Amino acid sequence: MTTQSATNPELSVANPLTSLVAYLKKHPLQSAITALVIVLLAYVAWGIFEWAVLKSVWNSTDGSLCREEGAGACWAVLQARWRLIVFGLYPFEEQWRSGLACVAIVITAVVSCIPAFWRFQRLSILWIAGFSIFTILMSGGLFGLSFIPVRQWGGLSLTLFVFATVCILTMPTSIALALLRDSKLYFISKPTQLIIDTVRSLPLLVVMFVSAVVLPFGLPDFMIGEKLFRVIAGFTFYVSCYQAEIIRGGIQSLPAGQDEAAKALGLTYAQRMGRIILPQAFKITLPATINQIVIIFLETPLIVIIGFFEVLASGAAAFGTAEWGIAAEEVYIFIGVIFFAFSLTLSRYGASLEARLARSDQR
Amino acid sequence: MVRVTPANEGEAMKTRKYRNILIQVAFFGCLVSILGGFALTANHNLVEQGITSGFGFLERSTGWDPGFTLLEFSIRDPYWWTMLIGLTNTVVVGYIAMALATFLGVFLAVMRISNNPVLSRVALVYIDIIRNVPPILQVLAWYALFSHFPAPRQALQFGDHVFLSGRGLYIPTLNIGDLGLAIIAIITVVVIGLIIWISFAQRFFFTTVKRKLTMVAYSMVTGIVLIALTIFGFMPEDTPLVSNPVLKGFNFQGGLEIAPEFTTILVATMVYGSAYVAEIVRGGFLSVDRGKIEAGRALGLSPWVVFTRIQLPLTVQNIMPMMTNLYVWLIKATTLGIAVGFADMFAVTVSSINQSGQTLEFILLLAVAFWVLNGLVVFIMNRLNDRMQAKH
Numbered sequence: 001m002t003t004q005s006a007t008n009p010e011l012s013v014a015n016p017l018t019s020l021v022a023y024l025k026k027h028p029l030q031s032a033i034t035a036l037v038i039v040l041l042a043y044v045a046w047g048i049f050e051w052a053v054l055k056s057v058w059n060s061t062d063g064s065l066c067r068e069e070g071a072g073a074c075w076a077v078l079q080a081r082w083r084l085i086v087f088g089l090y091p092f093e094e095q096w097r098s099g100l101a102c103v104a105i106v107i108t109a110v111v112s113c114i115p116a117f118w119r120f121q122r123l124s125i126l127w128i129a130g131f132s133i134f135t136i137l138m139s140g141g142l143f144g145l146s147f148i149p150v151r152q153w154g155g156l157s158l159t160l161f162v163f164a165t166v167c168i169l170t171m172p173t174s175i176a177l178a179l180l181r182d183s184k185l186y187f188i189s190k191p192t193q194l195i196i197d198t199v200r201s202l203p204l205l206v207v208m209f210v211s212a213v214v215l216p217f218g219l220p221d222f223m224i225g226e227k228l229f230r231v232i233a234g235f236t237f238y239v240s241c242y243q244a245e246i247i248r249g250g251i252q253s254l255p256a257g258q259d260e261a262a263k264a265l266g267l268t269y270a271q272r273m274g275r276i277i278l279p280q281a282f283k284i285t286l287p288a289t290i291n292q293i294v295i296i297f298l299e300t301p302l303i304v305i306i307g308f309f310e311v312l313a314s315g316a317a318a319f320g321t322a323e324w325g326i327a328a329e330e331v332y333i334f335i336g337v338i339f340f341a342f343s344l345t346l347s348r349y350g351a352s353l354e355a356r357l358a359r360s361d362q363r
Numbered sequence: 364m365v366r367v368t369p370a371n372e373g374e375a376m377k378t379r380k381y382r383n384i385l386i387q388v389a390f391f392g393c394l395v396s397i398l399g400g401f402a403l404t405a406n407h408n409l410v411e412q413g414i415t416s417g418f419g420f421l422e423r424s425t426g427w428d429p430g431f432t433l434l435e436f437s438i439r440d441p442y443w444w445t446m447l448i449g450l451t452n453t454v455v456v457g458y459i460a461m462a463l464a465t466f467l468g469v470f471l472a473v474m475r476i477s478n479n480p481v482l483s484r485v486a487l488v489y490i491d492i493i494r495n496v497p498p499i500l501q502v503l504a505w506y507a508l509f510s511h512f513p514a515p516r517q518a519l520q521f522g523d524h525v526f527l528s529g530r531g532l533y534i535p536t537l538n539i540g541d542l543g544l545a546i547i548a549i550i551t552v553v554v555i556g557l558i559i560w561i562s563f564a565q566r567f568f569f570t571t572v573k574r575k576l577t578m579v580a581y582s583m584v585t586g587i588v589l590i591a592l593t594i595f596g597f598m599p600e601d602t603p604l605v606s607n608p609v610l611k612g613f614n615f616q617g618g619l620e621i622a623p624e625f626t627t628i629l630v631a632t633m634v635y636g637s638a639y640v641a642e643i644v645r646g647g648f649l650s651v652d653r654g655k656i657e658a659g660r661a662l663g664l665s666p667w668v669v670f671t672r673i674q675l676p677l678t679v680q681n682i683m684p685m686m687t688n689l690y691v692w693l694i695k696a697t698t699l700g701i702a703v704g705f706a707d708m709f710a711v712t713v714s715s716i717n718q719s720g721q722t723l724e725f726i727l728l729l730a731v732a733f734w735v736l737n738g739l740v741v742f743i744m745n746r747l748n749d750r751m752q753a754k755h
Binding site: 030033034037038041180185186187188191198201202203204205206209210213214217218219220294298299300301302304305312316326328329332333335336339340343344347 | 383386387388390391394400401402404405408409478479480481482485491492494495496497498499500503504507508511691695696698699701702709713716722723726729730733734737738
């Protein structure tokens with residue numbers, strides 16, 4: 001086993017057939033493994049192809065064709081129930097608003113990946129604008145749109161709403177936690193460390209459950225608020241504890257001379273942090289931050305367990321009737337593909353960013 | 364900002380000192396008052412609902428069935444026993460999943476690193492898919508798969524005595540009661556742990572491979588003898604020793620039933636964990652200093668020796684901190700069991716809170732349990748890590 005790259009120089013000789021024969025003679029074991037894996041792959045791929053394409057049912061209004069003997073994947077469920085999966089319990093006539101809101105938040109996210117927008121002001125304006133459009137479209141009550149309470153939000157747009165809110169709120173909270181944790185003052189850094197370590201040792205589900213069910217007991221009535229916002233607050237706090245440690249790592253990896261030079265120039269704490277330390281720490285931790293955003297995205301569907309009608313619950317409702325009861329896997333595959341597409345794009349973007357930062361450091 | 368000149372330097376130091384004390388007192392005071400206010404309000408509200416605080420309720424009986432249990436259970440058992448059942452389920456599933464995820468992950472990493480393009484691509488696709496689909500979705504999809512297997516009458520049959528149906532997996536077992544099986548499980552775990560410890564131990568007694576092998580053989584023989592004694596001691600007098608699952612009426616009788624909830628959580632955690640293990644191992648392997656490998660080659664060491672004596676130990680050293688984080692994360696991921704009705708610690712806590720109303724106490728117990736479980740993993744991994752680093 002070596003760490004050489006996958007492409008083998010021996011294969012790039014002029015005549016492919018002779019070079020292939022030479023390769024087979026030289027590496028009989030490798031060739032045997034490759035052949036075996038290809039045969040296995042072909043077998044599995046054919047099985048999936050047969051199920052998903054050849055024997056699949058695309059049109060069946062009541063799912064009866066799917067229940068016939070030998071039927072493959074039942075994609076008809078998506079055609080019949082996709083609005084339920086994507087929009088949840090949102091009023092039927094107003095679902096275009098929900099769809100448009102999703103598009104708005106996705107566009108905001110895509111635009112904020114462009115380096116030209118990486119200024120504090122530009123990013124803030126962009127996100128405040130995108131988020132306002134999303135909220136106005138979803139909840140209405142303005143510009144002649146009918147008011148729709150948060151309780152009726154559901155499906156993919158609820159998932160995106162929770163995801164976007166948590167991402168936005170995490171940034172300031174995690175910076176605050178990181179600075180408190182990194183403080184030179186004992187009675188500030190130690191209690192913060194205790195809080196961060198405790199939260200990090202708990203599963204996210206427990207934190208969500210506590211903020212949904214336990215928190216109302218200990219809060220004065222005017223602070224209890226909507227359950228969804230309590231869960232978002234708990235989720236944000238949980239993620240912030242992880243993000244704070246990432247930012248602190250970035251701060252500590254800076255050479256001590258940076259802070260000392262700033263001090264020697266007589267800059268205040270706020271100036272040192274805001275102008276010298278944090279901007280550099282952000283640059284170093286950018287790949288880890290994007291990784292954290294991917295994790296937030298993948299953990300968001302957990303709110304289904306606390307009882308929200310987000311995309312997994314609406315998916316379960318889609319196959320929850322007698323006629324579509326057999327199509328659970330198809331619905332899960334559909335939802336999985338949506339998540340996979342977003343998540344892979346985001347993590348690939350993070351990887352390319354990391355490579356670019358590494359290149360710019362070498363220069 | 365006070366401008367510092369030699370004349371007022373002492374003054375400035377003093378001001379700063381007082382300011383720092385003031386800030387700390389204010390911060391700490393805020394924290395304490397928030398927590399105290401929360402506790403007081405919560406206590407007030409709970410008393411109003413007629414719930415007394417304290418841990419006396421742990422002795423009360425629950426009156427509900429948590430479903431999947433490894434320990435014996437009746438609905439008249441007290442709450443502390445139910446919590447123990449949840450803890451056992453979490454620990455058993457968590458640790459088995461961890462071990463399986465590590466094996467599968469290392470295998471995937473080897474595929475990914477190998478210079479065989481097909482193997483490498485297959486592993487890459489697997490890792491990318493698993494890492495980019497939400498874990499909760501994977502759990503639900505596995506559960507949909509496992510619980511949609513045919514009814515017991517049309518169960519899939521493997522060999523003569525293994526059946527797979529929508530109600531679970533049925534395998535033959537020994538007819539020696541739960542206690543006997545538990546003892547055998549404990550002996551097996553202890554022997555495996557002992558073998559691992561002997562293989563890594565640096566003590567004088569275990570310096571040579573021959574001695575290590577002898578000790579491994581001794582512990583295995585002892586284990587087998589102990590297991591045989593247990594089987595002998597708990598052997599039934601009137602029924603056969605081996606209990607095979609047999610279809611009677613609508614379900615199987617006899618044998619060991621492995622519920623689909625258990626299989627779901629185990630498989631989901633294993634599959635999800637393995638993708639991360641693979642990435643960590645691959646990263647650790649690739650970050651081994653090229654100079655050390657080249658130095659080994661320059662000394663005329665064979666590729667195998669370079670691999671086992673240089674690349675492998677350095678890889679293990681590189682990945683230890685990340686593996687610790689991953690293991691802690693996997694233990695926490697077993698809480699997803701609540702989505703499919705697996706009675707892990709979190710699910711049991713939630714039901715207990717619904718039944719008894721002792722919200723704060725149960726949350727406290729849950730937090731302590733996770734703190735201890737995670738702490739145990741971190742402690743063991745740190746000890747292992749110290750050993751690895753000490754080799755050099």
